[in-house]
Amino acid sequence: MFPKSFVALACLATLASANPLEKRTATNVFPSPPTTSSLSKAMTIAAGQTFTPPQAYTRFDRGSGACKGQNEGGDSDAVFLLEEGATLSRVVIGANQAEGVHCLGSCTLDHVFFEDVCEDAITIKQKSGTSHINYGGAKHADDKVVQHNGGGTVVINSFYVEDFGKLYRSCGNCGTQYKRAVEINDVWAVNGDVIAGINTNYGDTAKIRTTRAQSVDDICVKYTGNNSGAEPKETGSGPDSSNCLYSTSDVSS
Numbered sequence: 001m002f003p004k005s006f007v008a009l010a011c012l013a014t015l016a017s018a019n020p021l022e023k024r025t026a027t028n029v030f031p032s033p034p035t036t037s038s039l040s041k042a043m044t045i046a047a048g049q050t051f052t053p054p055q056a057y058t059r060f061d062r063g064s065g066a067c068k069g070q071n072e073g074g075d076s077d078a079v080f081l082l083e084e085g086a087t088l089s090r091v092v093i094g095a096n097q098a099e100g101v102h103c104l105g106s107c108t109l110d111h112v113f114f115e116d117v118c119e120d121a122i123t124i125k126q127k128s129g130t131s132h133i134n135y136g137g138a139k140h141a142d143d144k145v146v147q148h149n150g151g152g153t154v155v156i157n158s159f160y161v162e163d164f165g166k167l168y169r170s171c172g173n174c175g176t177q178y179k180r181a182v183e184i185n186d187v188w189a190v191n192g193d194v195i196a197g198i199n200t201n202y203g204d205t206a207k208i209r210t211t212r213a214q215s216v217d218d219i220c221v222k223y224t225g226n227n228s229g230a231e232p233k234e235t236g237s238g239p240d241s242s243n244c245l246y247s248t249s250d251v252s253s
Contacts, residue, residue, distance in 0.1 A: 026160040026188035026212075030113050030137060033059035033092045042078045045086040047105070052089040057113070061094035067118035070143055073098040077119075082107040084126075099123065106152065108132045117141035117164075126150040127178075133159060144169045151178030157185050164192040170204045172197070172225045172232030179203040187211045194218045199225030200235065200243045208246035214253055220244035 036059040043060070045051045053060075060079050075081055077098040080088055084105025093100045095116035101109065103122070106129030113136050114121045121138045122145065124131050130153040137160035138145045145161055146168045148154055154168065161167050167189060170180040179202050186209070189195055195213060198204035200222045213219060222243060223232040239246050 025186055026135075026137070026158045028137070028160050028162065028188065028190070030115065030139075031057035031092060033057050033094075035059070036061065036094060038063040038096065039079060042076060042081050042102075044081045045083065045088060047083040048085040049083075050087040050089060051080075051091075053091055056090040057092050057111075059092040059094045059115075061096035062098065064096055066096045066098050068098055070119055073119055075099075075102050075104075078102040078123075084129075088112055093121070103131055105129065106131045108134070109136060110134050112136040114138035114141075114145070117145060119143070120147040121145045122147070124148045124150055124152075124154055126152050128152045130155060132157065135159070137161065139163055141165055146182075147171065148180050148182065149174050151180060153181040153183065155183045155185070156187060158187070160188045160190075161192065162190045164189070166194040166197050167192065168195070168206070169197040170199050170202075170225070172199060172223050173227070173229050175227055175229070177202055177225055177227050181205045182207070184208045184211055189213045189216050191215045192217070194221050196244075197221045197223060198243055199223050199232065201225060204243060206244055206246075208244075209250050211251050212253065213251050219251055220246065 034055045079097050080101045082103045087108040089110040093114045100121040103124050106126045133156045135158045139162045141164040143165040149171045168182050196206040198206050201224045206220050218237045221237045222235045225232050
């Protein structure tokens with residue numbers, strides 16, 4: 001006879017193999033902030049540190065009138081500045097801000113929700129490495145949600161986006177250009193223009209998997225980027241084997 005503990009473990013193992021944990025998915029249900037904190041200046045999260053507010057999903061902003069539409073802002077206009085390896089967790093970014101989160105190095109955003117994007121929600125400035133954006137959401141972005149100005153890779157997992165211009169854009173006319181990569185997994189996109197915009201002339205790639213797009217014009221748009229500040233030229237859209245790495249079966253409605 002086997003001991004009871006062995007039998008119990010065997011049963012658990014059988015159940016786990018028969019019923020694997022379901023993959024976490026993007027949600028259109030945004031948290032209700034218990035309180036609001038209006039910051040007088042951007043809050044810096046130091047390298048390697050994690051910031052989670054004492055009350056989960058506290059709303060942070062920069063005070064009434066902070067949003068100036070699509071006027072380009074800098075680090076001083078952000079709500080949060082994340083240094084290399086920093087993590088921002090379980091916060092809501094309110095409408096009263098010009099810039100949401102600036103990642104000065106590779107960073108992680110976990111369960112971060114943007115109620116009403118002003119200029120850009122997330123600006124990635126890392127020179128290399130990988131930043132992760134997990135289990136959050138953003139609404140009402142006239143232009144971009146994730147602006148990738150630096151290098152390296154951005155991974156967007158289980159993210160909900162609604163009423164937007166572009167979920168992700170590799171900078172088309174930054175003074176210093178890089179080869180950039182984005183991986184978009186299990187995203188739910190509603191009422192937008194573009195999931196990913198990339199510069200093929202710099203070797204950018206967009207890998208898109210198990211994504212749901214409803215009333216979205218284009219999944220992956222290709223551009224010829226430049227470092228002169230000129231408006232980049234759009235050169236095409238749709239899946240291929242070199243830059244827009246997905247198939248029609250990877251995107252559902």
